[in-house]
Amino acid sequence: xxxxxxxxxxxxxxxxxxxxxxxxxxxxxxxxxxxxxxxxxxxxxxxxxxxxxxxxxxxxxxxxxxxxxxxxxxxxxxxxxxxxxxxxxxxxxxxxxxxxxxxxxxxxxxxxxxx
Amino acid sequence: xxxxxxxxxxxxxxxxxxxxxxxxxxxxxxxxxxxxxxxxxxxxxxxxxxxxxxxxxxxxxxxxxxxxxxxxxxxxxxxxxxxxxxxxxxxxxxxxxxxxxxxxxxxxxxxxxxxxxxxxxxxx
Amino acid sequence: xxxxxxxxxxxxxxxxxxxxxxxxxxxxxxxxxxxxxxxxxxxxxxxxxxxxxxxxxxxxxxxxxxxxxxxxxxxxxxxxxxxxxxxxxxxxxxxxxxxxxxxxxxxxxxxxxxxxxxxxxxxxxxxxxxxxxxxxxxxxxxxxxxx
Numbered sequence: 591x592x593x594x595x596x597x598x599x600x601x602x603x604x605x606x607x608x609x610x611x612x613x614x615x616x617x618x619x620x621x622x623x624x625x626x627x628x629x630x631x632x633x634x635x636x637x638x639x640x641x642x643x644x645x646x647x648x649x650x651x652x653x654x655x656x657x658x659x660x661x662x663x664x665x666x667x668x669x670x671x672x673x674x675x676x677x678x679x680x681x682x683x684x685x686x687x688x689x690x691x692x693x694x695x696x697x698x699x700x701x702x703x704x705x
Numbered sequence: 706x707x708x709x710x711x712x713x714x715x716x717x718x719x720x721x722x723x724x725x726x727x728x729x730x731x732x733x734x735x736x737x738x739x740x741x742x743x744x745x746x747x748x749x750x751x752x753x754x755x756x757x758x759x760x761x762x763x764x765x766x767x768x769x770x771x772x773x774x775x776x777x778x779x780x781x782x783x784x785x786x787x788x789x790x791x792x793x794x795x796x797x798x799x800x801x802x803x804x805x806x807x808x809x810x811x812x813x814x815x816x817x818x819x820x821x822x823x824x825x826x827x828x829x
Numbered sequence: 830x831x832x833x834x835x836x837x838x839x840x841x842x843x844x845x846x847x848x849x850x851x852x853x854x855x856x857x858x859x860x861x862x863x864x865x866x867x868x869x870x871x872x873x874x875x876x877x878x879x880x881x882x883x884x885x886x887x888x889x890x891x892x893x894x895x896x897x898x899x900x901x902x903x904x905x906x907x908x909x910x911x912x913x914x915x916x917x918x919x920x921x922x923x924x925x926x927x928x929x930x931x932x933x934x935x936x937x938x939x940x941x942x943x944x945x946x947x948x949x950x951x952x953x954x955x956x957x958x959x960x961x962x963x964x965x966x967x968x969x970x971x972x973x974x975x976x
Binding site for chain 1: 739740742743744745776777779
């Protein structure tokens, strides 16, 4: 499954990194704790979070995630958005709460991240 | 805020100080950059310190290093026996760390299945 | 975790003495963490960028999350974060937290942290002071050396 399919299926909005939507997604991971994401996200992970600050972009770069998805209609902070564009990090927004978003993606066949 | 263990730290320090400078036969470097700490480096350090306490066969010194740029393989440690090339171990758990201690540090045998690379920079 | 992460910076800056102070003030609902070192210090430009996650002085790296995460933790608990440093004069990191704030994280195991610091950095001295009201607990590794 690639980002484009996911964006279409669960109606995500693109805030940054729209040119990288052909990226294959390996699995999904939901977490708001940066140290937890540093430990558990993998390359190609679709990361669902509520955090809006620039540290999410740094973590996304370090772990080479496929995209960050902000849940519950949350928008990134100015600085986070700027950094995402600068670093070519795909930043998406969903109006769905994290639980539902994850559930829908799982139902579409996107597995959790493999350890 | 509880802090009752001043003595514990004092004891630990005395033990560390009793290792003579430059005579160490083994050095364990635990990677403690942000990724390492996030992945559990503290537990690995604690387990290895416990191993060192329990087997007084060799002088083992500990060290830490910062981010090595291999975030996906943390927690990592590097083991260096005197006169030998350092060996980097990755994807560790407390069990793996303890096994590495007893096989590599105590018996001098590298645990190949957990090792990433055998380095070329010796410090001992 | 933050203390170990920040002290890594101090050690890389060739500090010989690191002083860690944790103070709690229930009346003011304030928890403060200060980490001072006598290492190389930073010039004003470096100091200003120190808590930027996309800034690091580590060679070959672009991202340094240690201070950024501590600053974030302080922000989430409606506290403050400061870095003060001068070349050849050391560095001080100060983070404060609203103690009663729901997002104020619990304190970790400080004993384990100090044991790790003392074991892994034999050539560095550590002073830890914990203050809550009139109660002070203190550990000074220089006293252990002198004894």
